[in-house]
Amino acid sequence: MANTNLDDVPSLDLMTELLRRFKCSSKPDKRLILIGPPGSGKGTQSPIIKDEYCLCHLATGDMLRAAVAAKTPLGVKAKEAMNKGELVSDDLVVGIIDEAMKKPSCQKGFILDGFPRTVVQAQKLDEMLQNQGVKVDKVLNFAIDDAILEERITGRWIHPSSGRTYHTKFAPPKVLGVDDVTGEPLIQRKDDTAAVLKLRLEAFHKQTEPVIDYYSKKGLVANLHAEKPPKEVTVEVEKVLS
Numbered sequence: 001m002a003n004t005n006l007d008d009v010p011s012l013d014l015m016t017e018l019l020r021r022f023k024c025s026s027k028p029d030k031r032l033i034l035i036g037p038p039g040s041g042k043g044t045q046s047p048i049i050k051d052e053y054c055l056c057h058l059a060t061g062d063m064l065r066a067a068v069a070a071k072t073p074l075g076v077k078a079k080e081a082m083n084k085g086e087l088v089s090d091d092l093v094v095g096i097i098d099e100a101m102k103k104p105s106c107q108k109g110f111i112l113d114g115f116p117r118t119v120v121q122a123q124k125l126d127e128m129l130q131n132q133g134v135k136v137d138k139v140l141n142f143a144i145d146d147a148i149l150e151e152r153i154t155g156r157w158i159h160p161s162s163g164r165t166y167h168t169k170f171a172p173p174k175v176l177g178v179d180d181v182t183g184e185p186l187i188q189r190k191d192d193t194a195a196v197l198k199l200r201l202e203a204f205h206k207q208t209e210p211v212i213d214y215y216s217k218k219g220l221v222a223n224l225h226a227e228k229p230p231k232e233v234t235v236e237v238e239k240v241l242s
């Protein structure tokens with residue numbers, strides 16, 4: 001472990017973490033996939049599901065953006081496709097998911113947000129899980145009309161290090177341009193423009209919608225009304241997972 005000295009950790013933080021772990025110990029394992037077009041609300045619902053079920057949240061888009069920012073070999077390979085609104089290669093994302101699922105925070109299961117996005121990725125995921133003797137429990141389909149997404153995407157602001165998401169109209173931060181929790185600046189994603197959204201939606205319909213059929217055939221898909229306000233979507237999610 002990198003840091004075993006807990007002397008400097010405030011007691012309240014230690015107690016809070018202990019309580020969290022105690023609560024988590026009684027939760028069942030869950031392996032969830034969130035599928036939906038860009039802006040459908042996957043990143044907004046994920047932290048709520050993560051906290052409720054003690055899962056890790058693995059968002060391939062966030063991981064790729066971190067790699068691009070750090071200019072790692074993975075980031076260098078992924079950057080061009082991402083800026084153009086195209087998918088990066090299956091091998092790249094399968095590799096990062098395989099690695100990320102080994103984290104201790106994924107012990108109780110995971111929320112995959114933005115993965116798998118092709119049928120090949122779904123098949124590779126099945127293989128990975130089969131090797132571990134586990135399987136996907138549920139696929140949440142964030143069903144929504146394309147027409148709603150431009151306003152959501154162009155008004156989105158994010159806090160890069162935590163992945164927290166805001167919206168100028170639907171979920172404004174307390175202070176414009178500033179993260180509520182850390183006070184750090186918010187940014188807009190380079191690909192969150194109307195023009196790139198069009199290409200991302202094309203990729204979604206062509207390459208990702210078949211993934212919904214793939215899991216429907218396995219009887220795993222629950223359809224959500226993702227056009228509803230965030231709190232109503234959360235209620236639907238809770239019903240599906242209870």
Ligand code: ADP
Nearest residue numbers: 039040041042043044152156166167170229230
């Ligand atoms: P995704 O992760 O699916 O790309 P996000 O969760 O980041 O989508 O949501 C896209 C934008 O829309 C964000 O700015 C978010 O605050 C906002 N948003 C999310 N869910 C809703 C909703 N149900 N109604 C209105 N706005 C929403």
Ligand code: AMP
Nearest residue numbers: 060061081082086087088093114115117
């Ligand atoms: P997202 O943050 O989910 O909107 O993803 C941003 C971009 O990252 C996408 O437009 C793709 O270029 C890339 N990306 C994220 N996840 C995947 C994936 N599973 N397969 C291929 N490309 C991905």
